Amino acid sequence: MGKEKVQRVRPQLLKGFRDYSPSEQIAREAMLGKVRSAVELMGFLPLQTASLEFAETLLGPHYSSDSLAELFGFTGPDDINMALRYEFTVSLARYVASQPDLALPFRRYQYGNVWRVDKPGPGRFREFMQFDIDIVGTQNLLADAEIIAAMVTIFEHLGVRRFAVRYSSRKLLNGVVEWAGIAPERGPEVMRVIDKLEKQGKDAVLLELGPGREDKSGDKIPGLNLGRTEIAKLEEFLTLAGTQDSDPLAHAQALVGKVEAARVGIEELREIERHLRGMSIEPSEARIDLTIVRGLGYYTGAVFETTLLDLPEFGSVFSGGRYDNLVERFINKPCPGVGSSIGIDRLLAALIELKAVELTTSTSQVIVTTMDRERIGDYLNILHELRQVGIRAEIYSGDTRNLTKQIKYADKVGIPFAVIAGSDEFEAGRVTVKNLVAGRVKGSETADRETWLAAEGIQETIPRSQLIQYLRSRLG
Amino acid sequence: MGKEKVQRVRPQLLKGFRDYSPSEQIAREAMLGKVRSAVELMGFLPLQTASLEFAETLLGPHYSSDSLAELFGFTGPDDINMALRYEFTVSLARYVASQPDLALPFRRYQYGNVWRVDKPGPGRFREFMQFDIDIVGTQNLLADAEIIAAMVTIFEHLGVRRFAVRYSSRKLLNGVVEWAGIAPERGPEVMRVIDKLEKQGKDAVLLELGPGREDKSGDKIPGLNLGRTEIAKLEEFLTLAGTQDSDPLAHAQALVGKVEAARVGIEELREIERHLRGMSIEPSEARIDLTIVRGLGYYTGAVFETTLLDLPEFGSVFSGGRYDNLVERFINKPCPGVGSSIGIDRLLAALIELKAVELTTSTSQVIVTTMDRERIGDYLNILHELRQVGIRAEIYSGDTRNLTKQIKYADKVGIPFAVIAGSDEFEAGRVTVKNLVAGRVKGSETADRETWLAAEGIQETIPRSQLIQYLRSRLG
Known part of the structure; x- marks a missing residue:
């Protein structure tokens, strides 16, 4: 059995048929x-x-x-x-x-x-x-x-x-x-x-x-x-x-x-x-x-x-x-x-x-990002907690640790909130929540990035213990 | 174009196929x-x-x-x-x-x-x-x-x-x-x-x-x-x-x-x-x-x-x-x-x-029976009122005025409650509610039928104005 060249099939649909994304x-x-x-x-x-x-x-x-x-x-x-x-x-x-x-x-x-x-x-x-x-x-x-x-x-x-x-x-x-x-x-x-x-x-x-x-x-x-x-x-x-x-x-x-x-x-x-x-x-x-x-x-x-x-x-x-x-x-x-x-x-x-239906691309309301591999257990705890109270959530499970790429994924899927935390935050008992929808709508940034982000509700660092309450009030 | 004998088709399913009742x-x-x-x-x-x-x-x-x-x-x-x-x-x-x-x-x-x-x-x-x-x-x-x-x-x-x-x-x-x-x-x-x-x-x-x-x-x-x-x-x-x-x-x-x-x-x-x-x-x-x-x-x-x-x-x-x-x-x-x-x-x-799913045969929780053709407007008012508050309900829409046959239909479909009223009831501002599930389970009847039915919760005549409240408390 020698190696043969794989013959591919065109990924196409029959005429008159469609997928629903x-x-x-x-x-x-x-x-x-x-x-x-x-x-x-x-x-x-x-x-x-x-x-x-x-x-x-x-x-x-x-x-x-x-x-x-x-x-x-x-x-x-x-x-x-x-x-x-x-x-x-x-x-x-x-x-x-x-x-x-x-x-x-x-x-x-x-x-x-x-x-x-x-x-x-x-x-x-x-x-x-x-x-x-x-x-x-x-x-x-x-x-x-x-x-x-x-x-x-x-x-x-x-x-x-x-x-x-x-x-x-x-x-x-x-x-x-x-x-x-x-x-x-x-x-x-x-x-x-x-x-x-x-x-x-x-x-x-x-x-x-x-x-x-x-x-x-x-x-x-x-x-x-x-x-x-x-x-x-x-x-x-x-x-x-x-x-x-x-x-x-x-x-x-x-x-x-x-x-x-x-x-x-x-x-x-x-x-x-x-x-x-x-x-x-x-x-x-x-x-x-x-x-x-x-x-x-x-x-x-x-x-x-x-x-x-x-x-x-x-x-x-x-x-x-x-x-x-x-x-x-x-x-x-x-x-x-x-x-x-x-x-x-x-x-x-x-x-x-007629705009009588809401078009959403995501079922997740929150993504838990995973920039620090040592903290997977902590991320999973957050994930579990969110789901336990009925907040639809996923953990980033792709192959990169790069936070920017993880956020880009969430943005593409249309997930409205991202939870971000590294060792420093966990040790201080805090997590950061980023509002990706607000961040998308409002483009400009002032000199003092952190203050501006918080003031606009785009990104805030809050006590870990308040995470559920914080998200609930924003998810309505 | 003379009248031809209609050739029938057997109402059957293909082998390996099924309907879901x-x-x-x-x-x-x-x-x-x-x-x-x-x-x-x-x-x-x-x-x-x-x-x-x-x-x-x-x-x-x-x-x-x-x-x-x-x-x-x-x-x-x-x-x-x-x-x-x-x-x-x-x-x-x-x-x-x-x-x-x-x-x-x-x-x-x-x-x-x-x-x-x-x-x-x-x-x-x-x-x-x-x-x-x-x-x-x-x-x-x-x-x-x-x-x-x-x-x-x-x-x-x-x-x-x-x-x-x-x-x-x-x-x-x-x-x-x-x-x-x-x-x-x-x-x-x-x-x-x-x-x-x-x-x-x-x-x-x-x-x-x-x-x-x-x-x-x-x-x-x-x-x-x-x-x-x-x-x-x-x-x-x-x-x-x-x-x-x-x-x-x-x-x-x-x-x-x-x-x-x-x-x-x-x-x-x-x-x-x-x-x-x-x-x-x-x-x-x-x-x-x-x-x-x-x-x-x-x-x-x-x-x-x-x-x-x-x-x-x-x-x-x-x-x-x-x-x-x-x-x-x-x-x-x-x-x-x-x-x-x-x-x-x-x-x-x-x-x-495993009995982990409830088997029901009916979506309607209540049937409004229609024994008196002169009162269709009143029956439809009741129907409308029930649906307005979210009680799943139907009106009997078959071809008989016979109440017993209407109740038999409801029983066969598995509708738990029937609303019954004639001109006398409507004029007195009252309606009768029959619990078909209780009626099915408890077979025997005593001499004083009316009292027994009421005591067992099988059939009660109540003020028309209390109908929604009465049904709600029983439908849970």
Whole structure:
């Protein structure tokens, strides 16, 4: 065995994948902790399902190999086709279908990574974290109200005040489609077009309902080729829906209330609204907005979206709706439900933008420096004492005794305080505490360095016995 | 489009995969929270790396398709060979290699799922959660002591007292191999055999060092065919190592101290021991045990294992060691480090066995029942009030008005208290609180049901205004 030249591997990530550095991960965990405590306050139960599933669980019995490839799907052990989950709903359905004794309604939350072979781009990843809440096994509109309330509560826990949850009803929208004289099976296409209202504007939507249009790059977007009267009626509804009004339902009632589906939708929205008022949720937090549609085909009742008023460009950070039969793919038994989903990474990016999260790079609040190897025992005593009272602390454990380099390390990590002591200090029963944050902010120094440092609170030598008290008062 | 018979999918999990039900997930999150706060108290920084990696990142440049298949590996988008991570160390190395500005030593922790195509069995899964701590970029033995201290601190935070961290040194063991007259390149095989000491006993180990042996099922386990003198020397060391003694290093010094590697190993162990004493960690918590080897080839310094004294059959729940060059696969630059790894799911199983975790099935502490549809507003007021003061609460949001069924739901979920009220109560300004836990434990009832229920604290009707106070005092 001669010595061979080692062949190296490039330290790179797959396209669309990322690492979370400590500072990102600290912020993410803090945010996640608040979201979790908000939904647990409301009695949601954590569920964690497997990351890999049978291909037919995720895609149904008749999937194509193309659709499998969109999911990080592959043929795994025992020649079984499997794929990484791309969302949680199917796994929830599988879980519910396999637990005949589960108490219903099942109020569950799940968070974790999901994987999709989307085209990666800025802010678009192939692995990202999602957080879902659902209440399954009930038609009671209290559940719809609870899901909306959960979205409000989460924002409250996150300290975000300027947001708006807006909701409407697919039943009302189906009624509008009927009222416009459009065949019910065309409903989903119509919804998908109307869903573009906020992003593309009314003119674009009307063109797509009719002959189609060209997008900015000149590409042709095909239209639904609806008739003139049909489009006129939809336009009438959209005009009404877009009007800022304290009671949009009264207008909707006047316009389409004679259609049974619309009437039921309007009644349900009134009930959800009453429930929200009962929970002291104001229209400024959650209000009916009849322009809300949600593009996906499977919603059958309430639909909702949530926008950050100061970051409308982020779109809906939290959205969902009511669906009819969760477990249909697995068992022949009705199981209606309602749920909502947050893109955790997008929400985090938004909170960082809003400065609603504190960005820290360090978990340690204090570093105990170790310039004198003979005094390691004393340094370790200090370390132990700090940790015993709950002060997050580390001892410098790198390979240099050079104090300047040790401080440079602490500074780079972002540790706010350094404890410094040599034999002289220990013998005099004293230690020096350096405030690295203050030292970083205030650059200039006067002639009498020591006095200036102490006066500015940057560096002080104090009795060893007062160390804990001194740090505690400064760490708050 | 005629109506077709829906073809169902069996709601099943892939072999070796599992879901975590709410009660399991509540316990797991609680445990994880304690482990995380323990390591953050020690200044470890969270890192989260991608779940999927290039195949050559995980396996090196010359991997075989067989080794890829052992990792849930596959050819993904853009015809790239990729795999789910099977541990965190390689990803840590990739991260460190790609961050030339990273502050070293880097004290990082990472937890999350890892995937391995092992043969599934009881307690053995193909997806499981691991928790790693490492300090990389340093040769300072303070780092080794910190990793051992982290293991002790984690158990303290988990409320587990009866554990033993035991550690030894690969340098000392290499010295023993040299002293026994065995060629150094045979060291790793020798370590792998000696590692079986605790599980298989000394006789089995001696046979495997020599001609080999038969295992219980009669299968032949090949031996290393070492010479008689070599084996005799190893036996002499193992006898010494197995002796319960307050200072095993003194005996080791006498036996093999003249071999340079052994001498250095002994000195390093003494230094680590001194550091631990400096942190007030007692030998009852972490002690030198020269029988500890760790089977893996890549350790080069300290090695450690952790056993639960009341559950020795669980084996080591937390183990690791020092390694020489983490980033070797990626860049030509030395980066030594030391780390340790916990199998979170195995540890959780152990804690459940030890009754060191509380098993709850519910996040809600209170359910507000809804027997009177006219009073939904009043029920929601109560719900809101409970949540405002931080009492975890839900409103019954299923499809029945039947109170007995609502209570049955609450009982099944495990919610301890139910608030019950109808119009009569509301008009009298009163509500009823039912203690479902007490009601479950105490089965019998006397003739005067009301009095008995109140006396036993199972059901009481109280003024509505005292509800929060009443529940708070009972929820503790």
